[in-house]
Amino acid sequence: MAACEDPDAWLSYITLDRVLAMLQDNGTVEVLYKILPCNANSKNQVYLASDLSQLGKLPSGEVTLHRSTSVKSGTQEAVFRSKLELFWLDRDGRPHAAPNAQLILYPQYPEVRLSGFLQGCARPPSSLWNTGKRGSEADRILVLGVGRDRRIVAITLPPESPAAREIRATEPHEAYGALGVLPLLGQQSADGFLALMGELCRIHRLGWVPSTRLDRDGRIVPCNASNCNGNTLESLLGIRSNGFSLPDYRGWEIKVRQVSDVDNPSRSIVTLFTPEPSGGRYIADGVVTFIRCYGYVDTLGRPDRLNVGGVYRVNHPANQRTGLRLVMQGFDATTDHYIPSGSICLMDARDNIAAAWSFAKLMDHWKTKHAQAAFVPAQASTSGDRRYRYGRKIQLGEGAEFRLFLRAVHEGRVYYDPGIKLEAASTDRPRPKKRSQFRVSSGDLESLYTSSRIVDACTCIEG
Incomplete structure (x- = not known):
């Protein structure tokens, strides 16, 4: 498929200022990001933390207990799930709901993974998560904008994009567990701990x-x-x-x-x-x-x-x-x-x-x-x-x-x-x-x- 026909091609050219502006236009007050490994794709869930308490900045729904069958072992496993109000942004900055997005805690490992983040969404960045396309590339970046309400708006950056390059060039950023924290437009990069102590x-x-x-x-x-x-x-x-x-x-x-x-x-x-x-x-x-x-x-x-x-x-x-x-x-x-x-x-x-x-x-x-x-x-x-x-x-x-x-x-x-x-x-x-x-x-x-x-x-x- 030619680049001009790829609905996600615009992400290869987006700047960090444009990313942050789109997030802020959608009510974002804090920006988190994760550098994605090769195995983060539409078939695999994305690892975020070892415990739900490490993701307190992400507003999530009520924790509920579920029993599921392990794909690897075929055995019954009990897991905790917590729904997310996740939205993917299109090239015009309009949000599109991902209604099945959720956090899943597997206490037996333990690890928390992001699941269902593409399912049911009208305009997801599918090519960057599909293993038949770019879903196996390293150094893609998942950017999450957290608002004052319960909504999270998201963008996936390919590694060649100016936005991804600027994020990597200005590291290290303030850490939040396995995630990084990006300053908003007009905001100085500051350590949250030092800001609190001040x-x-x-x-x-x-x-x-x-x-x-x-x-x-x-x-x-x-x-x-x-x-x-x-x-x-x-x-x-x-x-x-x-x-x-x-x-x-x-x-x-x-x-x-x-x-x-x-x-x-x-x-x-x-x-x-x-x-x-x-x-x-x-x-x-x-x-x-x-x-x-x-x-x-x-x-x-x-x-x-x-x-x-x-x-x-x-x-x-x-x-x-x-x-x-x-x-x-x-x-x-x-x-x-x-x-x-x-x-x-x-x-x-x-x-x-x-x-x-x-x-x-x-x-x-x-x-x-x-x-x-x-x-x-x-x-x-x-x-x-x-x-x-x-x-x-x-x-x-x-x-x-x-x-x-x-x-x-x-x-x-x-x-x-x-x-x-x-x-x-x-x-x-x-x-x-x-x-x-x-x-x-x-x-x-x-x-x-x-x-x-x-x-x-x-x-x-x-x-």
Whole structure:
């Protein structure tokens, strides 16, 4: 086929400025790329990472469990899938949906692959992925534009294109796992870590600041709740409420931990996430029945109120008030391997499952929020108007993997600490409050990451 007849021929001549302009015209706020090996083609899935948590910058759908037959061995394998809203751009910059695009995690290897990215698309760059054409060439580049919504727009660059040559000539770029990060037009190439440290140092030097938050229009407004330390820091960083659970700042999850003195931060309790159960009596019969069955009378004497509280750790005795104990099913502590159909459960004395969190449910939360995390010490004013100040000694966690989370649960480092209550409990209009929390001491945070360290934000940028 002559080049002029090839619908993908335009990609051989596209410049990097044109690529970035097309992506930005489609709402892109961050650009990731991957250099493709020879075996990345329409028949093979594209390797992206070893764990879903390493792809937190890519907005993806709910993690679901599936069973499939291995092409290589013919055996049944359980995998996790997460849908993507992926669109290929044509030469005019118009997006065309790839409705079958998804991430697939194979926990037995482990590896995460991009699958179904051409199927069902009206205008995919097929010639660059077809093994009968150019799908076996090395040094093609897959470029992914991530927007503020859930959409990802994509372009495949052949190795001879000016855009591909410029990307390779200006390497190394900031790394994000197995992917690279490209600066947008008009944006200086900058290390996301150093940018974050610069902001945290600036905020530290502000000293005491009023309690604030960002409203939906991005305006700073007063925050009057008792736990506004996180809202205030996010408002100072320019982070709006994150409806899609994506990393907060340049790919980093920002977590605040309350301490009594930010200059000498002590250990504190950190809430990792608050996932609602996915099974057990909590789901089958509803939260009201769950509380009436396992709750206890409020210990402070507040009338007509039942609570489900306390600390629950795996391999520990049942809570004396609720009679519930925490059990993990499907995790092998000797190998760190886990069964995809496994779960963490609250069980009663008769071994009934009161509440359960499937591994798929937990992974769905873990994948987006903890790949890279910065834990910032915060101190609250004890008098006058509500104010906060933030420390410069930042605890960092990098390389979160789901198996490390499961191991920390098994060891009792991560524990379940609910704040569930039912007011007007004896009436026909009870008022339940849901609050399922998995928490950890700041001293045990390093167990959740392949790399953990404490840095001085101001020294990082001055050095």
